[in-house]
Amino acid sequence: MNSPCDHLRIDGDRLMRRLVELATIGPIEGGGSSRLALTDEDREGRDLVTTWMRDLGLDVRIDGIGNVVATRPGRTDGPAVMTGSHIDTVRSGGRYDGNLGVLAGLEVIETLIDAGVETEHPIAVAFFTDEEGARFPPDMLGSLVYVGGLGLEEALDIEGIDGSIVGDELDRIGYRGPHPCPGPAPHAFVELHIEQGPVLEAGGHTIGAVTGVQGISWTEFTITGQANHAGTTPMDLRHDAGWAAAAIAVHVRDMATRMGGRQVATVGRLDLAPDLVNVVAGSAVLTVDLRNTDEALLTEAEADLAAFVEGIAEAEGVLIEARTLARFEPVAFNGSVVATVASTAESLGHAVSEMPSGAGHDAQMMARICPTGMVFVPSRDGISHNPAEYTDPVDLAAGVNVLLHTLLRLDGDALEDDAPEEGETR
Ligand code: GLV
Ligand code: MN
Ligand code: MN
Numbered sequence: 075m076n077s078p079c080d081h082l083r084i085d086g087d088r089l090m091r092r093l094v095e096l097a098t099i100g101p102i103e104g105g106g107s108s109r110l111a112l113t114d115e116d117r118e119g120r121d122l123v124t125t126w127m128r129d130l131g132l133d134v135r136i137d138g139i140g141n142v143v144a145t146r147p148g149r150t151d152g153p154a155v156m157t158g159s160h161i162d163t164v165r166s167g168g169r170y171d172g173n174l175g176v177l178a179g180l181e182v183i184e185t186l187i188d189a190g191v192e193t194e195h196p197i198a199v200a201f202f203t204d205e206e207g208a209r210f211p212p213d214m215l216g217s218l219v220y221v222g223g224l225g226l227e228e229a230l231d232i233e234g235i236d237g238s239i240v241g242d243e244l245d246r247i248g249y250r251g252p253h254p255c256p257g258p259a260p261h262a263f264v265e266l267h268i269e270q271g272p273v274l275e276a277g278g279h280t281i282g283a284v285t286g287v288q289g290i291s292w293t294e295f296t297i298t299g300q301a302n303h304a305g306t307t308p309m310d311l312r313h314d315a316g317w318a319a320a321a322i323a324v325h326v327r328d329m330a331t332r333m334g335g336r337q338v339a340t341v342g343r344l345d346l347a348p349d350l351v352n353v354v355a356g357s358a359v360l361t362v363d364l365r366n367t368d369e370a371l372l373t374e375a376e377a378d379l380a381a382f383v384e385g386i387a388e389a390e391g392v393l394i395e396a397r398t399l400a401r402f403e404p405v406a407f408n409g410s411v412v413a414t415v416a417s418t419a420e421s422l423g424h425a426v427s428e429m430p431s432g433a434g435h436d437a438q439m440m441a442r443i444c445p446t447g448m449v450f451v452p453s454r455d456g457i458s459h460n461p462a463e464y465t466d467p468v469d470l471a472a473g474v475n476v477l478l479h480t481l482l483r484l485d486g487d488a489l490e491d492d493a494p495e496e497g498e499t500r
Contacts, residue, residue, distance in 0.1 A: 079482055082189055086471035089181045093470075096122060096161065096177065097169035106461025107169055111162040111204035111215075112140070112243035119161045120249060123201060126180055130187060132199075136251025138226045139219040140203040140244050143257065145196050146183050148485075153444070154198040155485045156260035157182065157477060159267060159436060160205030160216070167206075168463025170268045170470075174451075176201045178266045178474040185478060193485045195261045202436045203249075210234045211292060212400030217439035222256035235343075256443075262411060262484040263440040266449045266477045268465050270433045272456030279427040280472050282450030283416035286406040287431045287438040288336060288367040291376055292399035294343075294359065295322065295383065299392040301348055301356025313391045316346050316355030325382050326362055329375060336367045337375055338432070361399065367430050369403050405438040410489060411447030411480075418480045419449070424472055433458070445489040449476050 099122065100108045100115030109115040120142065127134050127144035134144045145154055159175025179199025186193065202220065207213025210232050219229045230241030244250040269275075274282050299315035323341040330339035340363040346355040362379060366372040380396070387394040412428065419426045431438075431448065440446045451473035454464040 077482070079191055082185060082191065082478060084181045084185045084471060084474045084478055086467060086474070088184070089177060089470060089474060090467055092126065092177045092180065093169055093173060096173050100163070102166065102461055104461030105169065106463065107163050107167045108165050109161065109163045109167065110165060110209040111206065112209070112240065112247055112249075114247070116162050117247035117249065120201075120247070123161060123176060123180075127199070130180065130184055132183065135253045136249060137220070137253040137257055138250060138255045139216050139229055140249040140251065141200060141216045141220050141257065143198050143200040145198040146187070148193045148196040150194060152195060153259060153261040154196040155193065155481050156198040156200060156263045156440075157265060157481060158198070158200030158202065159265050161201050162204055162206050164206050164208045164459050166460055168458060168461055170463050170465055171270065171458055172205055172267070174268055174465075174470065174473075175266045178477050181474050182478045182481060193482070195485050197481065197485070198260065204240075205436055207400060209236070210240050212402075213290070213434045214402070214436055214439050215240075217436035219255045220257045221439045221442045223439060223442065226255045259443040260440070261444065262489055263437060263444050263446045264411065264415065264449065264477060264480050264484065265435055265437040266451070266473050267435060268453045268458065268463065269450040270453050270456070270458035272453070273429055274427060274450060274452035275454065275456065277427055278425060280424040280452065280469055281419035281426045281476055283412050283419065283426055283428045284407060284431050284448035284450055285412055285428050286367070286404060287433075287435055288365045289369055289372045289404040290400055290402045290434050291364040291372055292401070293362050293379075294397045294399050295319070295362065296395045296397070297358040297360075297392050299356055299390065300354070302354045304352040304354055307354055312354055314354050315358040315392055318386050318390050318392050318394065319344055319346070319355075319358035319360045321386050322360060322362065322383060326364070326379060329378055333371065333375060335371065337371060338365050339363070339375070365432065367404050372404075402434070402438065405441050407437070407441055407447045408445035408489070410487070411445050411484065414483050414487070415447050415449055415476065415480050418483060419476045422472070422475055422479065424476065445484075447480075449473055449480065
């Protein structure tokens with residue numbers, strides 16, 4: 075690096091104070107947070123973060139799906155250099171997933187304000203609605219709407235796992251804003267996130283320069299069999315929705331193991347009814363999450379699952395209905411942004427690994443409309459979506475400094491949108 079700003083460093087203690095304070099909203103045992111999208115806890119988190127944004131004098135705008143973008147003006151008007159992530163969590167959330175990327179953006183902007191450094195472009199930090207998709211599928215809902223991948227009206231009508239509706243919940247918590255969706259395309263977008271996996275720690279790397287995000291396929295299966303007496307119903311006369319659900323869970327696990335490579339498969343939700351010890355389950359609802367960096371292999375996994383489900387339905391005499399909750403092809407990030415993240419991290423003295431992301435991120439949506447990349451920092455023991463999620467404060471600060479200097483470099487670069495087609499991952 076060789077610019078008058080090279081010496082700039084963020085304030086790691088200030089970052090930690092904000093992370094800790096945000097984590098106290100929706101607290102759960104073990105030090106994590108539960109702020110499912112558009113709940114009262116999400117509203118409280120939003121109120122706190124927007125207060126911090128306004129305290130910094132930023133222009134805070136809320137759009138029709140509740141995305142919040144806070145901007146500091148640049149020397150020139152026009153598209154912003156943008157960063158950000160999400161502050162909603164899964165029910166068993168840690169304190170870093172998403173929150174880090176948002177509070178890192180605030181920290182970067184506060185560092186620039188304190189140092190009196192002006193940027194050429196406006197600089198913005200965003201938090202997007204319902205990144206997790208745990209309450210309202212699909213995941214990355216807010217950023218998907220921001221980039222025009224889903225119409226606002228359609229998004230507002232989505233029903234959650236508790237029967238609530240996105241638009242109603244946005245109104246209830248006061249976060250259906252006046253600004254239009256899709257939103258303006260930034261000059262560039264870079265998201266800092268914890269890795270949520272074991273790769274950086276195992277390799278002794280402090281920084282990941284993320285090359286892309288793997289494809290995601292979520293399906294909900296509703297199985298209808300026949301509730302019956304557990305003691306009197308002969309095995310060959312059952313229409314057991316519980317057994318069919320269990321068979322699907324075992325099958326996807328075996329399939330992922332057989333396919334190997336980057337194929338992963340998860341049954342994360344399973345509800346049986348009537349859910350009683352002495353009743354054959356009459357119905358079951360379960361979800362299957364399939365992911366792969368290779369679109370062709372992901373499609374193969376989906377076809378394998380569909381064939382298995384058809385066979386099980388016939389064999390057990392149950393009805394199985396499938397509903398797609400999310401389907402996103404693998405995404406490759408902009409080559410020059412990835413290179414800028416890597417070289418910035420190296421020039422700050424960090425060991426860097428170029429790697430794909432296993433988790434979904436708002437950056438994968440932003441990649442549709444502007445040059446985009448991500449910075450990863452290590453997750454201890456690769457644990458995430460769990461209150462035990464942890465990243466060393468030294469690594470957190472390293473990540474935010476890499477974000478700061480990456481954004482400053484991109485601010486000065488004329489970037490080309492080389493975003494490859496969906497389905498390709500570098
Ligand atoms: C979102 O965080 C996901 O990857 O499930
Ligand atoms: Mn996240
Ligand atoms: Mn997450």
